[in-house]
Amino acid sequence: MLANLINGISLGSVYAIIALGYTMVYGIAKMLNFAHGDVIMVGGYVAFCSITYLGWPPVLAVLASVVVCTMLGILIEGLAYKPLRNATSLAVLITAIGVSYFLQNAALLIWTSNTKVFPNIFANLPSLKLGGTQVAPVTLITVFANIVIMIVLTLFTTKTKMGKAMRAVSEDKGAATLMGINVNRTISVTFAIGSGLAAIAGVLLCTAYPTLMPTTGAMPGIKAFTAAVFGGIGSIPGAMLGGILLGVIEIFGKAYISTQLSDAIVFAVLIIVLLVKPTGLLGHKVNEKV
Amino acid sequence: MAEILKVEDLHVSYGNIRAVKGISFEVHEGEIVTLIGANGAGKSTTLNTIGGLLKPRSGRISFEGKDLHGLSAHKVVAEGMALCPEGRRVFQQMTVLENLEMGAYTRSKAEADETLERVYGLFPRLKERYRQVAGTLSGGEQQMLAMGRALMSRPRLMMLDEPSMGLAPILVQQIFDIIVDMNRQGTTILLVEQNAQMALSVANRAYVLETGKINLSMQGDAEDLLRSEAVRKAYLGG
Numbered sequence: 001m002l003a004n005l006i007n008g009i010s011l012g013s014v015y016a017i018i019a020l021g022y023t024m025v026y027g028i029a030k031m032l033n034f035a036h037g038d039v040i041m042v043g044g045y046v047a048f049c050s051i052t053y054l055g056w057p058p059v060l061a062v063l064a065s066v067v068v069c070t071m072l073g074i075l076i077e078g079l080a081y082k083p084l085r086n087a088t089s090l091a092v093l094i095t096a097i098g099v100s101y102f103l104q105n106a107a108l109l110i111w112t113s114n115t116k117v118f119p120n121i122f123a124n125l126p127s128l129k130l131g132g133t134q135v136a137p138v139t140l141i142t143v144f145a146n147i148v149i150m151i152v153l154t155l156f157t158t159k160t161k162m163g164k165a166m167r168a169v170s171e172d173k174g175a176a177t178l179m180g181i182n183v184n185r186t187i188s189v190t191f192a193i194g195s196g197l198a199a200i201a202g203v204l205l206c207t208a209y210p211t212l213m214p215t216t217g218a219m220p221g222i223k224a225f226t227a228a229v230f231g232g233i234g235s236i237p238g239a240m241l242g243g244i245l246l247g248v249i250e251i252f253g254k255a256y257i258s259t260q261l262s263d264a265i266v267f268a269v270l271i272i273v274l275l276v277k278p279t280g281l282l283g284h285k286v287n288e289k290v
Numbered sequence: 291m292a293e294i295l296k297v298e299d300l301h302v303s304y305g306n307i308r309a310v311k312g313i314s315f316e317v318h319e320g321e322i323v324t325l326i327g328a329n330g331a332g333k334s335t336t337l338n339t340i341g342g343l344l345k346p347r348s349g350r351i352s353f354e355g356k357d358l359h360g361l362s363a364h365k366v367v368a369e370g371m372a373l374c375p376e377g378r379r380v381f382q383q384m385t386v387l388e389n390l391e392m393g394a395y396t397r398s399k400a401e402a403d404e405t406l407e408r409v410y411g412l413f414p415r416l417k418e419r420y421r422q423v424a425g426t427l428s429g430g431e432q433q434m435l436a437m438g439r440a441l442m443s444r445p446r447l448m449m450l451d452e453p454s455m456g457l458a459p460i461l462v463q464q465i466f467d468i469i470v471d472m473n474r475q476g477t478t479i480l481l482v483e484q485n486a487q488m489a490l491s492v493a494n495r496a497y498v499l500e501t502g503k504i505n506l507s508m509q510g511d512a513e514d515l516l517r518s519e520a521v522r523k524a525y526l527g528g
């Protein structure tokens with residue numbers, strides 16, 4: 001019971017970190033970046049290569065992964081999405097799916113379809129005994145990272161000029177422009193942050209579930225997207241809550257109901273929540289103005 | 291007096307719809323100039339184009355002698371003009387103070403702090419409610435916030451788009467008093483209004499916009515227009 005709960009929170013924390021990327025980008029650019037999950041995969045591969053081929057220490061590998069993904073995020077936004085700023089949301093969605101396939105196929109080309117085994121980068125750290133249950137270091141670090149990210153992002157969006165400008169842009173791009181805020185740059189920064197977080201999520205995910213393939217990011221990406229919608233898309237605490245709840249529901253579903261059906265249960269819960277509260281748990285109505 | 295804003299033969303379209311069809315006018319330093327006209331005449335289109343939100347199809351806009359053509363929208367405010375848009379458009383989920391801070395986005399912290407005191411002086415209500423979320427303010431308070439927010443960028447030219455829209459008469463009077471105060475403190479004002487009576491009574495000069503064109507027979511001294519038979523008939527309800 002306790003072990004399942006801990007596993008659920010751990011998995012949920014990874015979803016939460018990914019969901020933050022979805023939710024921030026949605027909140028500001030009003031688009032679903034379906035390629036977000038694949039950025040996670042790239043983050044995983046970069047860390048894998050840094051450790052396995054270059055022999056870098058894990059900390060450096062994580063850093064490399066964050067840097068590469070941040071740049072990738074800015075690049076994707078600038079090349080694929082920025083030209084579509086005034087296009088219909090359907091065109092943007094299709095482009096995002098295209099970017100997702102592009103990243104998966106590029107990974108296939110570079111790293112082949114052979115599964116890579118991700119090294120346990122926290123192997124040297126001690127685990128914690130909690131009420132008779134062993135808590136793996138990766139679990140502790142995942143939960144801790146999640147809390148730190150949450151606090152930093154909250155401070156960033158409420159205390160810094162750039163963070164407040166992001167909130168202004170997410171509410172009303174035209175009014176934000178009238179304030180002198182560079183909307184394009186703000187969107188670019190948002191992609192950078194979201195993608196940097198995706199890199200961290202990628203490393204944590206691959207450490208906990210150490211198989212790495214070009215499609216590794218796809219399913220967690222969809223789950224995290226679900227988590228973001230579940231919590232209320234556009235809301236940072238919502239992404240956090242949605243992610244953790246989703247992880248817990250998934251693990252409990254697997255443990256007590258059915259391994260095969262656990263994903264179906266997750267989506268069933270989402271549908272029920274959306275029927276009762278269409279804006280998600282912590283979401284509010286988005287009024288879009290041009 | 292020196293020209294602070296000069297608009298020459300401005301054309302603006304939305305796709306195939308021509309909203310502004312070649313208008314020219316100017317605003318001198320220290321003036322209150324009003325642009326009046328019926329619904330859909332192109333008043334907001336004109337202000338939004340000057341403010342950089344819309345790109346003109348052709349024509350010239352110069353501010354303090356400098357051509358604004360090609361300047362990105364977010365850079366216009368740094369030049370020294372602010373637009374308080376139609377419908378207020380305050381950031382609903384941000385606090386009053388945060389909204390004002392956004393207004394000072396292009397200014398330094400020290401300048402912002404100093405201007406904040408001035409804005410609080412003009413709008414004591416905003417000071418009382420600085421921590422309140424803007425979406426929960428009354429319509430009148432939101433209008434004050436929108437004006438205060440625009441002032442935070444320390445504009446030399448302030449453009450106001452229908453500041454009296456949807457407000458009770460007593461509040462309308464208050465908002466217009468503040469506009470006159472802002473002007474006395476040295477801000478030049480370009481005011482768009484449907485409430486022609488009010489606008490003409492505070493303005494120095496006026497232009498009348500009719501379906502995207504300036505009516506050349508109804509422009510000039512605001513007091514004269516207020517008394518003119520044609521203007522009374524068309525815009526002041528007889």
Ligand SMILES: Nc1ncnc2c1ncn2[C@@H]1O[C@H](COP(=O)(O)OP(=O)(O)OP(=O)(O)O)[C@@H](O)[C@H]1O
Pocket residue numbers: 304307308309327328329330331332333334335336376484
């Ligand atoms: N986004 C838009 N797309 C297409 N047409 C538009 C758009 N905005 C305005 N128009 C049209 O342009 C014309 C001028 O509109 P504008 O908003 O400038 O008028 P206005 O004088 O400000 O009117 P009001 O007093 O009602 O605010 C109108 O015919 C309007 O229908």
Ligand SMILES: [Mg+2]
Pocket residue numbers: 333334335376451452
């Ligand atoms: Mg208008």
